[in-house]
Amino acid sequence: MSNNIKYCSECGREISSNAVVCPNCGVQLKPLQAAGSGRNRFVAAILAFLLGGFGIQWFYLGKTMYGVLSILFCWTFIPSIIAFIHFIMLLISSDEAFNAKYNNW
Known part of the structure; x- marks a missing residue:
């Protein structure tokens, strides 16, 4: 080829x-897009796991409103639960699906 x-x-x-x-x-x-450009799903997954209770992964992925809502409601621990689910979804998703959703490919 x-x-x-x-x-x-x-x-x-x-x-x-x-x-x-x-x-x-x-x-x-x-x-x-050039290789290495755009957002990386493994970086997003690590952010969701470590700092997801504050919505840091949403800011990284360009979903600012979700990030702000996570910060506002972090005291309820609901964003932490959502972040853990998001962490798992990021790990099991394909690169193509991630790029289509967050890198606009």
């Missing part, structure tokens, strides 16, 4: 890696 070929996310056909629009179906292609 050559490095200058990718697949269209809409129709699945092979296209040039430099293509901005699929020549087969005409869909606008999303640009690939």
Whole structure:
């Protein structure tokens, strides 16, 4: 497989890696982010486990309102329970699902 070929996310056909629009179906292609850019699900999982009672993982993931609500209600320990569940969900989710939700890929 050559490095200058990718697949269209809409129709699945092979296209040039430099293509901005699929020549087969005409869909606008999303640009690939460089490796190492964006948010990392393991960092988010560690933050959820260690500091999730204060909602730090939400700030890291760009969900500021959830973070603020976690800080406001941290005295109830409800954010800690939610953070532990979020920690487990982050660990079992796939990279593709995480990127689609938090990195807008």
